[in-house]
Amino acid sequence: MPHLPRLAPLFLLATAALPAAEARDPATLANTLCAGCHGPTLTGGTGPNILTEKLKHGTDDASLLRAIRDGFPQTGMAGLGAVLSTEEQTAMVAYLKQQARAYALGRIPLPAIPAPAVIKSERHTFRLETFTPGLDTPWGIVFLPDGSLLVSDRIGQLRAIAKDGTLNPEPIRNTPKPFVRQDGGYLDLIAHPGYAQNGWLYLAYVELGEDRTKSMTVIVRGRVKAGAWVDEQLIFRAPQKFYYTDTSHYGCRFLWDPTGNLFFTIGERGTATDSQDLTNPLGKIHRIKDDGTTPPDNPFMKQAGAWPTIWSYGHRHPQGLEYHPVTGKLWATEHGPRNGDELNRIEPGRNYGWPRASWGQVQFRETIGGVFAPGTEQPIVHWSPGIAPSAIAFVTSPRFPNWKNNLLVGGLVGRQLRRVVTQGNLVVLEEILFTDQGRVRDVTIGPDGLIYLAMNAPGRIARLVPVE
16 A cells, blocks of 8 residues: 655654763754654643643652653653663753743743645645634534534633634533543533434543542533533443543544444553453443443444443544545544554454554553454554544535545644545545644534634634635
């Protein structure tokens, strides 16, 4: 299968000590080792702003040195003691403190909203423009029947946006309180297929467990009335034994199937072997009825001990789900360990390999069986260097006729959007539509036929408008 050249990654976290040599420049090391999580200016990406005075583990020299050397294994952050010399670790501390002073003085700003850009791609020229600024970390976009939007923001807010893009300054009241750290917070949001009649909205978020050091994904549904979240009902909550101290890979992407059942994804929460355990909900794509019960035709419904809502397993961190508009086949993206991000065709009951098979490289606490493993599915395409793929959407809008049935893939690494052309179960062409405009978290086709994006760092809703 042909692969187009890949973008250079923002970071590559080595796991073996580098040869002893002259101490390397700390600014270059920060850009290589830290920018992928904390952003190119270290003011925030998937990881937090590390130039702020409010770092949880302290900002004194000893605390910074400990963080660099040892990391925080409980949150999936590996230490750099094996890849940086003692001199380099000390230089990194000095560099971070220098940058923190510059940030405090306003010399290092938070990411600014990019100006509208006209982009000429292979098949369409389009304008990338901001539709709604002023969000923090938007995750999921829902269009309502009147053309307005609701957006889930990872910091724990539902935000209402008018059809002209005006953001209501007040978040929706009385929404669930999430646990916000690393990958945690508010995740995806989706409206019921019968929303016009029943008003149901489904929200995934992360909550603390009975042990307040542990957390897990939970799904609820509710309605928005007079600016408030009401009528909440629980749809999914795992037993407490599946609440982990790790704060990564919570999922959760939603998709309705044609029969009115709801798919949702959950990552393996940093414990790779859970993906292969059918008694465990982690590292799986699930399928439930709209009230949270299990459809009787799920593939493991009759298997003793298996978690009944599992649709497919062997997933690391699936972040995109969509049906092909012609074939009706289900496609999904997921994050690989370090490189090896995947685009998969999902069939019920199949094993997608993690961690028995992966095209990525070993990270902290992970052991990969190899590239191939008997009884597992290979990805349709894999990305190395990785792009941290998020939401996906097939283009069905007449506003973009030359992209008809092409797949759009949002990327967090590289702050990019890709166009993928498929034929059957093959990818025959990829085009990078743009890079460095913001981390693309959600992709959806609006009722006006334009392509809307939830973008992070900076937080905004953007859209693609064709230029005739």
